[in-house]
Amino acid sequence: xxxxxxxxxxxxxxxxxxxxxxxxxxxxxxxxxxxxxxxxxxxxxxxxxxxxxxxxxxxxxxxxxxxxxxxxxxxxxxxxxxxxxxxxxxxxxxxxxxxxxxxxxxxxxxxxxxxxxxxxxxxxxxxxxxxxxxxxxxxxxxxxxxxxxxxxxxxxxxxxxxxxxxxxxxxxxxxxxxxxxxxxxxxxxxxxxxxxxxxxxxxxxxxxxxxxxxxxxxxxxxxxxxxxxxxxxxxxxxxxxxxxxxxxxxxxxxxxxxxxxxxxxxxxxxxxxxxxxxxxxxxx
Numbered sequence: 001x002x003x004x005x006x007x008x009x010x011x012x013x014x015x016x017x018x019x020x021x022x023x024x025x026x027x028x029x030x031x032x033x034x035x036x037x038x039x040x041x042x043x044x045x046x047x048x049x050x051x052x053x054x055x056x057x058x059x060x061x062x063x064x065x066x067x068x069x070x071x072x073x074x075x076x077x078x079x080x081x082x083x084x085x086x087x088x089x090x091x092x093x094x095x096x097x098x099x100x101x102x103x104x105x106x107x108x109x110x111x112x113x114x115x116x117x118x119x120x121x122x123x124x125x126x127x128x129x130x131x132x133x134x135x136x137x138x139x140x141x142x143x144x145x146x147x148x149x150x151x152x153x154x155x156x157x158x159x160x161x162x163x164x165x166x167x168x169x170x171x172x173x174x175x176x177x178x179x180x181x182x183x184x185x186x187x188x189x190x191x192x193x194x195x196x197x198x199x200x201x202x203x204x205x206x207x208x209x210x211x212x213x214x215x216x217x218x219x220x221x222x223x224x225x226x227x228x229x230x231x232x233x234x235x236x237x238x239x240x241x242x243x244x245x246x247x248x249x250x251x252x253x254x255x256x257x258x259x260x261x262x263x264x265x266x267x268x269x270x271x272x273x274x275x276x277x278x279x280x281x282x283x284x
Contacts, residue, residue: 002028002076009083013090022087029084029103032077078108085117097121112138112147119154123161132158139217145253146182149175153185155216156197165196170210173199225251229264 005028012021081104088097101118108114115134122131135154142148152175159168172192175185176199192198202210211217232247252260 002032002080006076006079006083009087013083013087018087018090022084022091022093025080025084025087028080029100032080078104078111078114080104081107082114082117089121094121094125098125110141112142112144112151115141116147116150116154119151123154123157128158136216144250145178146180149178149180149182149185152178152216153182153188155214156188159214160197166202167210167214168192168197169199169202170207170214171216172197173202173204173207174211174216177204225260226267229260229267233264233267 005024009021009024009028012018012024081100085097085100085104088094088100098118098121101114101121104111104114105118115138119131119134122128122134131154135151138147138151142151152171156168156171156175159165159171169192172185172189175182176189189199193200199207228247228251232244232251235241235247236244248260248264251264
């Protein structure tokens with residue numbers, strides 16, 4: 001039922017009937033919250049705050065030897081509030097959009113898109129601390145290079161606003177290095193061309209130094225890729241071929257195929273050495 005109503009609301013927005021879509025989504029949100037309060041002893045039972053980062057969640061799965069595909073228990077409530085936030089923005093209700101996105105993040109703390117949308121709204125409203133905190137949190141949660149690129153773009157926009165053009169250029173260079181298609185990133189790169197924040201004025205080493213000085217984890221995507229590949233190895237050993245392939249592809253998207261294959265080789269060698277130690281002898 002909720003899925004059908006969400007499709008109807010999204011159809012209204014496609015027809016630019018934003019007020020009607022917003023009214024429908026507000027009603028759905030009220031009904032959803034009432035249902036949750038009546039049927040759940042605590043909302044924590046349907047939220048994954050126990051393992052708040054993607055890295056920690058995957059490590060947990062590895063330890064438990066349970067490579068089942070990770071699913072977001074908040075769906076479709078996160079989608080409901082994400083759509084409501086979009087409708088709010090389209091009718092100019094930015095404060096309401098912020099509140100809706102906070103709820104979307106609550107129901108799906110692993111979906112970085114909601115965090116980044118919320119960060120953009122906070123930057124527009126002048127709440128810099130909240131904006132940067134959300135953008136930074138993406139670096140240890142992202143499972144998609146597009147989210148990492150968007151996080152770098154948020155920082156680039158902030159550095160530009162604060163007059164730190166070299167750091168803005170470094171953030172844009174880091175985002176471009178992820179090699180993803182993003183219209184907002186392309187527009188930012190075009191605007192930066194031949195200015196002091198032009199990323200082509202920097203080398204990779206200079207970019208890394210500037211990001212490190214600003215506290216940005218330039219190598220966060222590699223850490224996530226390692227964890228993805230560790231879980232892919234476990235999944236493959238348990239016969240979960242489709243899951244293993246999917247996790248490997250996500251790791252490749254983050255760091256590129258050569259790096260992903262090199263990391264996978266190191267993980268396999270590490271697992272072989274661990275097996276040898278546990279067996280107390282030679283393992284072929």
